[in-house]
Amino acid sequence: MGLSLTNPATHAHRDAGDIAIVCNPAAYDGSDWAWEFLRRNEDYRTDWRASVPRHLPWITLIDGTRLLRLRRRFPRAEKWGLFAFADPRLGADQTPVFWHANALKRVVRLNATRPRPESKTAPFALGNFRVDRHAVIGADGVPLVLMKGGGVHIPLEIHGLPILTAPFAPVFELRDLADISAQTELLKQLKRFTEPGFQKVQRPPFANDERLQHALIALDESLRGKTYRQIAVAVFGEKKVTEEWRSHSQFLKDRTRRLVAKGTELMNGSYRDLLG
Numbered sequence: 001m002g003l004s005l006t007n008p009a010t011h012a013h014r015d016a017g018d019i020a021i022v023c024n025p026a027a028y029d030g031s032d033w034a035w036e037f038l039r040r041n042e043d044y045r046t047d048w049r050a051s052v053p054r055h056l057p058w059i060t061l062i063d064g065t066r067l068l069r070l071r072r073r074f075p076r077a078e079k080w081g082l083f084a085f086a087d088p089r090l091g092a093d094q095t096p097v098f099w100h101a102n103a104l105k106r107v108v109r110l111n112a113t114r115p116r117p118e119s120k121t122a123p124f125a126l127g128n129f130r131v132d133r134h135a136v137i138g139a140d141g142v143p144l145v146l147m148k149g150g151g152v153h154i155p156l157e158i159h160g161l162p163i164l165t166a167p168f169a170p171v172f173e174l175r176d177l178a179d180i181s182a183q184t185e186l187l188k189q190l191k192r193f194t195e196p197g198f199q200k201v202q203r204p205p206f207a208n209d210e211r212l213q214h215a216l217i218a219l220d221e222s223l224r225g226k227t228y229r230q231i232a233v234a235v236f237g238e239k240k241v242t243e244e245w246r247s248h249s250q251f252l253k254d255r256t257r258r259l260v261a262k263g264t265e266l267m268n269g270s271y272r273d274l275l276g
Contacts (some may be wrong), residue, residue, distance in 0.1 A: 004204065010090045015027060016103050020203055023218045025058055025212075025213050027093065027151075028092060028151070029152055029153045030144075030153060030155045030275055030276050031092075031097065031099060031146065031148065031273050031274070031276075032092035032093070032148075033084070033092075033216075033271075034081075034099075034271040034272065034274040034275050035091075035092045035097045035271075036091065036092055036216055037216065037219070037263070037266040037267045037270075037271040037274075038080060038081075038088075038267070038271045039088035039090075039091075040088075040219060040220070040223065040267050041267050041268065044080055044088060045088045047076050047079075047080070047085065048087070048088055049079075049087045050076075050084075051068065051074070051076065051077070051084075051085045054085070054087065055087065055204050056068055056084055056085075056086065056087075056095075056096075056098070058096060058098075061135075061164060061165055062165055063125065063126055063127035063165050064118070064127070064132075064133065065126050065127075065133040065134075065135050065137045065145070065164060065165070066096045066132075066133065066134050066137070067136070067164065068083065068084065068096070068098050068134075068136045068137070069136075069137045070083060070084060070136065070137065070138050070139060071139065072139050073138065073139050077160075078100055078102070081099055081100055081102070081103030081139055081272055081275070082097070082098060082100055082103070083098040083099070083100050083136045083144075084098060084136075086098070096134040097134070098134060098136040098146075099146060099155070099275060100156065101144050102159060103137075103272055103275055104155045104275050104276070105275060105276055106154075106155070106182055106183075106186060106276060107144075107155045107156070107157050108154060108155065108156045108157070108172065108183065108190065109156075109157045109159070109172070109173040109175075110125075110156065110157070110158055110159070110171060110172045110173060110185065111158075111159045111160050111170070111171045112158050112159065112161035112168035112169070112170060112171075113168065113169045113171055114168070114169065115161065115168065115169045116169065119168070119169065122198045123167035123168060123169055124167065124168055124169070124170050125165065125166070125167045126145065126164060126165065127165070127267075129133075129147055129149075129190070129193040129194055129195050130149070130194065130195070130196070130198050131147050131148055131149025131150070131193050131198065132147075132148040132149060133145055133146070133147055133148070134146040134148065135164060136213055137164075142157060142158070142159060143157070143158045143161060143164060144156070144157050144158075145164075147158075147190065147193055149193055149198060150198060152189055152193075153165065153276070154186055154190055154193075154273075156190070156191055182196065202252060211259075211262070213268040214235050214259050215260075215262040215263035216263060217234055217235050217259075217265060218229075218231050218234075218235055218256065218259035218262075218263050219260065219263025219264060219266075219267060220234075220261045220263075221234045221235075222260045222263070222264070228253060228256050228260070229241065229245060229253045230258060231256055231259075231260060232245065232252060232253070232256040235256065235259065236252070240252070240270070
């Protein structure tokens with residue numbers, strides 16, 4: 001069964017499998033693109049259909065954080081890099097996807113301590129981060145919060161915070177000296193997340209990555225059994241294909257084949273590389 005993304009702009013429809021597709025690529029970060037490719041994987045959809053529960057019982061906290069609390073592990077979902085299965089019929093802009101810490105290459109870790117009255121530094125709260133927040137508390141009781149804004153996602157693992165909406169004083173961890181550079185960049189981005197008007201001034205880095213968008217379209221058309229020429233029309237438009245398909249140059253044909261191959265590769269596991 002194929003899903004379809006056939007318009008670079010926001011697009012919504014239902015295909016033959018009654019799978020709702022709403023895609024707004026300009027707002028996507030790497031974790032969103034990863035989900036778009038994973039949810040097209042037939043083996044993933046088979047595992048999801050066999051899973052219990054199929055619908056994640058997440059709630060929205062008073063500060064807007066979307067929280068999923070799990071009492072046990074879901075090894076079959078973890079195999080795909082998730083804490084629990086997300087509904088593959090829903091796009092990245094329709095449902096929160098709770099990626100497992102083991103699938104995320106860079107994670108900010110902090111210990112939440114009690115704010116001290118004499119401290120000159122104001123305490124933090126998750127609500128101070130002016131971005132979307134997906135939090136999951138797994139069987140180990142440690143919250144992992146995925147901060148998402150401006151085309152960037154940053155995972156934040158928090159120890160010592162009994163209530164997610166409570167204020168805290170953060171003490172950031174550094175595992176080893178080799179981690180300094182990467183953690184510094186992540187912490188700078190976290191600070192930007194707290195600045196007023198953050199989302200208005202940021203330019204999403206994935207917004208202009210046409211290759212990912214084109215690879216997704218090519219994958220969809222390939223899954224629907226379309227020919228390379230039909231795939232090229234869906235990606236580049238009828239006019240361009242008519243002008244270039246039968247030319248001496250094989251550029252457009254080769255590019256279409258590479259896009260199908262890239263989309264298939266991402267669907268079959270390389271989506272993890274997009275998680276950063």
